[in-house]
Amino acid sequence: MSSKGKSRVERRAARQRQLDMMEAEASGTAVSMDLDASSASSVDSEGRYVSIRQRNQETARRFLYDEDEALQRGPSTKNTTSTGGFATRASTTTAVNLMDHEAGLYAQQDTSFFGRMKRFFTGTDHATSEHDAMAADSEVYLGDYHHRSSRSSSSMCGPTMARLRYMLYASKNRILVMLILFVAIFIVAFYCLRVLGGAPSVTPEQQLRTKNSERFNQIMDHIVLQGVSDPQHFLVSTSSQSRALRWIAYSDKARVDPDDSMILQRFALAVFFYDSFMHFQQKAGKQKPIETEDDQYEGVPVAGWKIQTNWLSNSGFCSWFGVECELRTIDGIEMRTYDDNAPIYALNLTSNYVWGEIPFEIKALHSIERLDLSKNRISGKFPPEVRYLPQLKYLYFTKNKMTGELPTEIGYMQSAVEILLDSNKFSGSIPTEINRLSNLRVLDFSDNLFNNQIPKIGGLTNLKNLHLQSNEFSGTVPFSVSELHELRELYIDMNKFKGTLAPEMESLENLRVFSAHENMLSGMFPSGILESNRELQHVTINHNRFTGALPTWEGALEQLETLDMHDNLFSGTFPTQWTNMPKLQVLHLQNNRVSGNIPPTIGSLTSVKELWLSNNTITGPVPAELGSCSSLEFAYLQYNKLSGALPDELGNLRMLETMRLESNSFTGFLPQQVCNLKSFDRLKYVSSDCESGQIQCSCCDRCF
Numbered sequence: 001m002s003s004k005g006k007s008r009v010e011r012r013a014a015r016q017r018q019l020d021m022m023e024a025e026a027s028g029t030a031v032s033m034d035l036d037a038s039s040a041s042s043v044d045s046e047g048r049y050v051s052i053r054q055r056n057q058e059t060a061r062r063f064l065y066d067e068d069e070a071l072q073r074g075p076s077t078k079n080t081t082s083t084g085g086f087a088t089r090a091s092t093t094t095a096v097n098l099m100d101h102e103a104g105l106y107a108q109q110d111t112s113f114f115g116r117m118k119r120f121f122t123g124t125d126h127a128t129s130e131h132d133a134m135a136a137d138s139e140v141y142l143g144d145y146h147h148r149s150s151r152s153s154s155s156m157c158g159p160t161m162a163r164l165r166y167m168l169y170a171s172k173n174r175i176l177v178m179l180i181l182f183v184a185i186f187i188v189a190f191y192c193l194r195v196l197g198g199a200p201s202v203t204p205e206q207q208l209r210t211k212n213s214e215r216f217n218q219i220m221d222h223i224v225l226q227g228v229s230d231p232q233h234f235l236v237s238t239s240s241q242s243r244a245l246r247w248i249a250y251s252d253k254a255r256v257d258p259d260d261s262m263i264l265q266r267f268a269l270a271v272f273f274y275d276s277f278m279h280f281q282q283k284a285g286k287q288k289p290i291e292t293e294d295d296q297y298e299g300v301p302v303a304g305w306k307i308q309t310n311w312l313s314n315s316g317f318c319s320w321f322g323v324e325c326e327l328r329t330i331d332g333i334e335m336r337t338y339d340d341n342a343p344i345y346a347l348n349l350t351s352n353y354v355w356g357e358i359p360f361e362i363k364a365l366h367s368i369e370r371l372d373l374s375k376n377r378i379s380g381k382f383p384p385e386v387r388y389l390p391q392l393k394y395l396y397f398t399k400n401k402m403t404g405e406l407p408t409e410i411g412y413m414q415s416a417v418e419i420l421l422d423s424n425k426f427s428g429s430i431p432t433e434i435n436r437l438s439n440l441r442v443l444d445f446s447d448n449l450f451n452n453q454i455p456k457i458g459g460l461t462n463l464k465n466l467h468l469q470s471n472e473f474s475g476t477v478p479f480s481v482s483e484l485h486e487l488r489e490l491y492i493d494m495n496k497f498k499g500t501l502a503p504e505m506e507s508l509e510n511l512r513v514f515s516a517h518e519n520m521l522s523g524m525f526p527s528g529i530l531e532s533n534r535e536l537q538h539v540t541i542n543h544n545r546f547t548g549a550l551p552t553w554e555g556a557l558e559q560l561e562t563l564d565m566h567d568n569l570f571s572g573t574f575p576t577q578w579t580n581m582p583k584l585q586v587l588h589l590q591n592n593r594v595s596g597n598i599p600p601t602i603g604s605l606t607s608v609k610e611l612w613l614s615n616n617t618i619t620g621p622v623p624a625e626l627g628s629c630s631s632l633e634f635a636y637l638q639y640n641k642l643s644g645a646l647p648d649e650l651g652n653l654r655m656l657e658t659m660r661l662e663s664n665s666f667t668g669f670l671p672q673q674v675c676n677l678k679s680f681d682r683l684k685y686v687s688s689d690c691e692s693g694q695i696q697c698s699c700c701d702r703c704f
Contacts, residue, residue: 204235216249218258219267228264228364229271240278240359244270246298253314254341262341266317268364273303273311276356279379280304283355306352316340322349326367346370350396354378363388374398374420381405382426387412398444399423411436418442422467425449435459446470446491458483465489469515472496477516482507489513493540497521506532517564518543525565527551540564542588547571550594556580564588566612571595574618579604588612590636595619598642603628612636614660619643627652638687639663646695650674654682661688662704666695675699 202210209217223245224231233241244267248256256263280303281287287301300312309321316339318325324336324346336345344365350372357380358373365371368389374396381404386392393415402424411433413419418441427449434443440460444467451472457463458480465488466481473495481490482504489512498520506528512535522545530536531553542564549572550565560581566588573596578587585607594616603625605611611632618640626632627649633656643665650659651673659674670688675698677683688695691703 205231208235213249215258216245219249219263220245222258223264223267226264226364228268229361240271240274241361243274243298247274247300247312251298251300252312254316256341260341262343264364265344266341268359268361269317269320269323270312271359271361272356273308274301275359276305276354277301277303279355279357279377304353304355305349316342317344318342322352323347324370343367346372348372349376351375357381358383358385360385365389366391368392369415370394372396373400376400378402382407382410382421384409386410389413391415393417396420397424402426405429406431406434408433410434413437414439416440420444421448422446423448427451429453430455432456438462441465443467454478454481456480460484462486467491468495469493470495474498477501477521479504481505484508485510487511491515493517493519495519500524501526501529503528505529509533511536512559513538515540516544517541520545522546524548525551527553530557531555535559538562542566542568544568550575550578550589552577556582557584558582560584562586566590566592568592573597574599576601581605582607584608585631586610589616590614592616597621598623598626600625602626605629607631609633609655613640615639617641622646622650624649626650629653631655633657635659637661637664641665643667645669646671646674648673651676653677654680656683658685659683659687660685661695662702664689668695670695670697670700672698 220231220234223229229241233239234245236242247270248263248267252266254266256266277287281301284304302308303311305311307321311320313320317323318337318341319339323344325338325340325342325344327334327336327345328338328340328342329335330338344367346369347365348370351374354373354376356378358378360383362383363385366389369391371389371392372394375398378397378400380402382397382402384407386395387409390412392413394417395413396418398420399422402421404426405428406421406426408431410419410431414436416437417439419437420442422444423446425448426445429452430445430450432455435456436459437443438459438461440463442465443460443463444465446467447470449472450468451474453475454468454473454477456478457466460466461484463484464486466484467489469491470493473492474497476499477492477497479502481487482502485507487508488510490508491513493515494517496519497516500523501516501521503526506526508529509532511529511533514529514536515538517540521541525541525546525548530539530551534555534557536557537559538561540562543566546565546568548570550570552575554577557580561583563578563581563584564586567590569592570589571593574594576599579599579601582604584605587605587608587610590612591614594613595618597620598613598618600623602623606629608629609631611629611634614636616639618637620642621644622637622642624647626635627647630652632653635653635656635658638660639662641664642661645668646661646666648671651671653674654677656674656677661670666689670686670690674683674686678699685702686697686700687702687704688697688700689704690697690700697703
């Protein structure tokens with residue numbers, strides 16, 4: 001027989017002997033048991049003693065009956081441990097404490113948490129004497145409480161209470177132990193209620209609603225339901241959204257109705273203002289709100305703006321500085337600024353020292369057509385919320401500190417007419433979705449950090465001005481550019497473009513400005529760009545690798561003012577057609593391979609101010625007709641192979657400021673008429689080969 005089975009048999013035999021003794025005592029054939037004798041002798045009558053004996057007999061029989069059932073079921077496989085020769089019974093049936101003569105009956109007890117607490121303090125549960133407490137602590141099977149604590153691990157309160165109760169009875173300083181016990185009971189009760197009881201917790205959203213007014217909650221619900229702001233922002237009390245909501249709910253004396261649609265635009269403007277203030281405060285240090293009333297919940301601070309007239313006042317936002325609303329006729333005059341809340345038409349805060357980012361809440365300005373925040377300190381990314389502004393036509397973010405890539409949502413701006421993002425720090429590729437903006441007329445992405453190739457933009461059929469200069473674009477100039485037949489200004493300079501220009505670009509018949517300087521373009525320059533555009537005003541293709549002869553054309557370029565082709569690999573002679581440009585002011589051909597003579601027809605360039613022909617292989621004399629260029633201010637002829645005497649007609653250049661003639665083969669004297677120009681305080685600098693004696697010069701500022 002196993003030790004466990006043997007222990008069970010011994011226990012049963014012990015209880016049987018106890019029962020026999022109790023029955024003998026009840027029949028008067030044995031001496032009274034010591035068991036609880038003191039309690040029996042304390043009662044005066046035989047009836048009381050007999051009643052206790054009868055209950056003891058009944059209790060013993062019930063225990064033996066339980067033991068028999070346990071033996072028939074077999075040994076327990078759950079939570080059975082051996083302690084000092086006695087097994088802790090883990091039965092699922094209700095047991096009774098044999099030592100509890102007052103209980104006696106095989107009764108079911110209240111097992112709830114409050115029932116346990118009641119029995120603990122009234123002393124009607126478990127060990128009621130020092131002897132019983134010690135028995136419970138040694139895990140002798142004494143009753144229902146220990147049976148439940150040993151049966152499962154779902155409750156942690158039972159064993160803890162038994163040990164604490166033992167400390168109370170075993171200690172001499174019971175007051176101190178009582179204090180310790182009280183604290184322990186509180187901790188255990190809290191644990192039982194929280195962990196085992198599963199008390200519901202209050203969410204941050206509920207806390208926010210509880211501590212604020214009904215108006216606050218109504219406005220917040222309206223904002224959230226319309227998708228104007230993320231509800232999580234309102235849980236952060238220092239966020240610009242929370243500040244704006246508190247201002248509208250508590251401080252705004254206008255008291256706009258929570259269900260009024262205009263409260264959304266008022267809220268969006270307030271968020272923009274507080275966000276600007278918070279960014280300004282990070283740079284300038286902590287600022288104090290301007291308290292206008294003693295009961296003001298959220299103050300109106302100084303946001304660092306140059307002008308913030310009426311912002312966050314009780315006036316209608318149509319009177320706030322920079323805000324324009326739908327047209328209204330007031331006293332017979334159409335106006336966009338007035339003291340009321342109405343759909344916003346424009347927000348113009350250019351050059352106003354505005355800080356911060358474009359908030360998500362800008363989407364509430366769904367009627368806005370013009371947004372101008374140029375020349376400020378706006379940071380952050382391009383707002384993808386522009387997709388919710390279907391009427392936005394004019395968007396100006398020029399000269400700010402915005403960063404990141406452009407979102408694909410820019411393709412939703414189908415009403416856009418002008419988009420100016422120049423002088424920021426935008427990067428990455430231009431989204432292909434921009435090709436959807438068929439109404440676009442002006443697109444300025446200049447002076448940023450855009451890279452990669454330009455996407456197809458042939459869909460911008462109404463585009464007139466395209467500014468992509470001062471970026472890091474690479475690859476070839478896309479063929480789709482030649483499909484922009486309405487194009488008037490094309491700026492692709494200061495990038496990393498390479499390859500040749502498509503001959504189809506000569507179809508850009510409305511082109512006024514073509515600027516492609518400082519790239520790595522090569523091959524022949526399409527002369528058709530010059531020939532087909534009679535309205536062309538500026539052509540700058542310097543600092544590239546163009547080769548071949550200088551381009552020619554038929555007829556006159558009557559509107560051309562700038563022709564800058566320096567620092568290339570052009571060769572050939574000076575074209576005679578170039579003299580038929582009556583408005584030409586700048587002609588730069590330096591640092592090429594131009595040869596031949598300067599044609600006498602150059603005298604027809606009466607408007608030219610800058611003539612740069614240096615560092616070529618031009619030969620022959622300087623034509624006297626050059627003296628007819630009456631507007632000439634700068635004449636750079638050095639480092640060529642010019643020869644002969646200088647004509648006296650150069651003295652007619654009354655506007656001349658600089659003339660450089662060194663590193664040529666001139667002979668004779670510099671005409672005195674040229675030296676006399678210094679008396680007019682215009683001519684500042686003259687240089688020639690006078691040091692070698694090749695030419696005589698009495699007024700040269702430097703001789704070579």
